[in-house]
Amino acid sequence: MADNPYDAPAKAAIAIDPDSGKILYAKNVDEPLGIASTTKLITAYMTLDAIKKGTLHWDDKVEMSEYAYALTQDPQASNIAVKDPTEAFSIRDLFNAAMIQSANSAAITLAEKIGGSEPKFVDMMKTQLAYWGITDGKLVNASGLNNSVLGKNIYPGSSETDENKLSAKDLAIIAQHLIRDFPEVLEVTKQTVAIFDKGGASEQTLATYNYMLPSLPAARNGVDGLKTGTTEFAGACFVGTTMQNNFRIITVVLYADNAETDDYARFTATGGLMNEVYGNWQAKTIATKGIKMENPEAPTQLTVIDGKQDSVKVLPNNDFSAVIPMVDNDTKTTLTFNKKQDAPVTAAIEKNQKLVKVSFQIKDKLGYLPGSDGNTFYLTATKSVPRSNAVKVMWNHFVRFVNDKL
Template identity: 30%
Template sequence: MARLVAALAGLFLVFGGLAAAQEPVFQTSASHAVIMDYETGEILFSKNGDVPMPPSSMSKLMTALMVFEALEAGTLSLDDELPVSVRAWREGGAASGGSTMFLEVNSRARVDDLLRGIIVQSGNDACIVVAEAIGGSEEAFADMMTRRARELGLETANFRNSTGLTAEGHEISAEDLARLAAHIIRNHPDFYRLYSETTFTYNGIRQANRNPLLGAFDGADGLKTGYTSEAGYGLTSSAVRGGERRIVVFNGTQSMRERANEAERLMRAAFSDFVMVDLAAAGAEIGSADIYMGTSRSVALRTTDPVRAAMHRRERDRMRAEIVYEGPLVAPVAAGDEVARLVITMPDGRTREYPLEAAEDVARQGMVSRAMSALVNLVAG
């Protein structure tokens, strides 16, 4: 048995033939970037998107999710008042130099306010308060964050604290941040509305949401900025236009201005330049595979699922599509047997595979025919 590549039927014309891997037609100055289609979860664009990175305050998406789930489980309520410890005040307060909600030491704060402090004001102090309340300590809460992230399939997630402040091993990929954002949007719509609030006032201090897309890009409604000197300026964002939602995550820009400019450029491209293309319906016959010792020399192959590809509009003719299988297949083959894969390779090297099944039964040859087939193969080498 050998790995064989078969020609495609109808899809071959769609792809325009086999092309060598090329540089993507879209670029970004960010060190890590992802554009994701919310409905399908397809990655439309990725630059180091699967590479773990320090997420800075974008970590607070996971912190907030832990609070959402505690509220829905009934272990917290929005009216609960949580104590502000010395550690929360010292490490997350104004004296620390980071983002803060301006909580006062030894005071108590309502969970409702703490959530807005985390989401709108990016308050490190608010994060530590909820971490200590839910986990007993910030370290234990960070372990809970990591375990929950892994349960959600976010395999690159490793959290060392609740705030996103620089810590060795504290990391997650842009793709997993996009998946986390999609999870929040889909499963916690009532809390997700908080991400579109543009200001929040606490302790007499009014602070603005740092998301540069809110109010500047039509349809933008979340989520979270981030910055540390190690990570640079980043953003996890989402917007809806024409009934479609896109999620954009990037990190590693060099200033707030560059972050704002790149945020708008990436989100605009997410809707105008990148598309989901339907290539084949489920059950479509797209090629064939060779058969050994069968009553037929080949069997038609059909898709089991709809075949969709995410791409830049100008990349459609630059993809590579192949039918790959270990063959020739040995008869008998039954209709519905999964016998091959459709492999789509994008110009930037990303691949997507779809299972292919036999479209018909192919019986095994009789004894005499099998002997003749074996002799023919022996002679042919």
């Protein structure tokens, strides 16, 4: 690493490898700060989860509440233009509007549909975050707006000026779960424009605020998400993701420097952070599918108990690479196998059955996100081994019993 460590021009910043949870850069990552509309990453996760569970469907139609509709008429709230307050919109349109154009009324409508009310949905959001180990933040709504814009429709017990707060690390965890559990979200967040309510009274073109997407002013190759956020309290924020040099990263920038005078400050900060990561980390092949590993501790064969064959060969079930530092300053990497050469396994064994768990871990000052501790992959059986007949199995057990007692 450089003698003069990189200092991201923001109040807080983090970069991670979403596959392993490895932290690749960190600055003030534990302080809860305003997150503005990056809140919608949680709303998006909850929506996609409801669709996965079958309690919500993309083609379901929902009318906006008086509260959500009123916000579409408020210039303080980033939104869509809704002409008919009785018009119903599809979940897909609302999701696109929330994620592409950061439409607050769309996020609120999704929240009310899923939770029954926005406060109940906020409670669901808190439960989800707690499940991920996030307990240090404050959530008061599903949109990220300051409560001052919401009038009487604020979360019980919150103040008229409250706003959502999470740490940069918290947002990295949320984004990691979002793209890991629902990678299809990137098909939405990579869009620069989309049609809302096609053929309806409120048909319009949605336009992204993520100017790092292709053809936009701060475009960067590989960027395909995720979400901007801006309020006076939170400043200019951006949770980004890009795929370069054969590995994906997630970045979080909170309260970017100089955003008062530079509309692209959050993207400049993100671009610099991405350069820092890709200039110091690389993807290294650890295993190749079907090829014996070079590591001397890697087992290639296991002993089969009660099988029609006495042994079975094991090889990597997939190509596997890990993100590692280019320079090994104060860094230690470990590759461990939960079985040794000729370790016993019991028949029957299926071809491609996972038999040896392989764990790869990097030990350094940056560490991993909570709930993450490295990469895992498996060595699998190269062929099936049927179980011996019952008489043979009983005889084998008798012989082992006698040998153990002698």
